[in-house]
Amino acid sequence: MSTDTSSETKTNTERDPRIEEQFDEIRRSRRIRWLLIAVGVGVVLFFFYNALYAVELFQAELGRYFPNFLNALTDYFPFLDFSAFPFVDPSGFGQYWAFIEERNLIFDPDASLTDPSTGGPLAMFGEAGITLAMGFAGTLIGFPLALLFGILGSERVLPFPLNFVFRGIMSSIRAIPALVWALIYVPLGGLGPATATLAIATDTIGNLGRLYTDELEEVEDGPIEAMRTTGANGPQTITFGMLSQVTTPFIAWTLYIFEINVRIAVTLGIIGGGGLGRVLSVQQGLLDFTNMMATILVIIVLIISVEMFSQRVRSRLRADETPDGFLTLLLGFPRRMAESLTK
Structure with missing residues (x-):
């Protein structure tokens, strides 16, 4: 008897129009939320695309000058050698330390702790x-x-x-x-x-x-x-x-x-x-x-x-x-x- 009653209650609940209306409202709100998110992403991408043009990034022809950029890297990193594998010459690190010591970048021998x-x-x-x-x-x-x-x-x-x-x-x-x-x-x-x-x-x-x-x-x-x-x-x-x-x-x-x-x-x-x-x-x-x-x-x-x-x-x-x-x-x-x- 109790089983029949619970089954009937469940059936009535599933058919309750108020619950169905709530489910529909949730579905609509989700669709609206995702639509707003899509519109927001579209607006951001639109401004991003125009921003790239504003900073002349597309006109910069970065790919054309990329080989020159690799060559210029050896000025900053003297230990790089792209002509031979593994592209690293450990002796180049010494140039860094020589300049750091010469210009007293991390230690000044003339400074006194107490004076x-x-x-x-x-x-x-x-x-x-x-x-x-x-x-x-x-x-x-x-x-x-x-x-x-x-x-x-x-x-x-x-x-x-x-x-x-x-x-x-x-x-x-x-x-x-x-x-x-x-x-x-x-x-x-x-x-x-x-x-x-x-x-x-x-x-x-x-x-x-x-x-x-x-x-x-x-x-x-x-x-x-x-x-x-x-x-x-x-x-x-x-x-x-x-x-x-x-x-x-x-x-x-x-x-x-x-x-x-x-x-x-x-x-x-x-x-x-x-x-x-x-x-x-x-x-x-x-x-x-x-x-x-x-x-x-x-x-x-x-x-x-x-x-x-x-x-x-x-x-x-x-x-x-x-x-x-x-x-x-x-x-x-x-x-x-x-x-x-x-x-």
């Missing part, structure tokens, strides 16, 4: 140390204002529209790349490491301050209310009720911006800011592509070393973050370097 007049400990790393010093000093110089603007830019601290004043300042700073900030500071001290450091510091205020503001917007209300119930004033509430919740993210974001600033220091060096970037620019002007590649290798080592240090520290601060390995950092270097050009 600041010779550059101090960072200058002992040669031109790489100068690049590292610009990124490090620029980060620390910009940190106080980044922290101040980041706090005052939060609506939890200042009501709208007062907080928007500081948000607007940070947005204005971010709208101008660090490369342009360096050019703005040229009348102040000419092109050199000093103006490059000031440009990095200014850029840090906008980028790091905005990250601080976003973190403060996500803090829990509980500790803030607890501080207010104890009679704490505004600064005490901000310090112990808000900043105490974001200490770890603040340190992590500061280290991340430090990574970016070191890459920016390389970029600013190309226009005369000093360090590895200036060496790279000089060798490019001399059309000495082997020395250019030697400098690029030192840049890669410097950037990856900084990132490994930063990510190891951040991985200790954030339990859910797995530090990237050496190979991942190496393969991702071109993308990160390109992103730093827009900072």
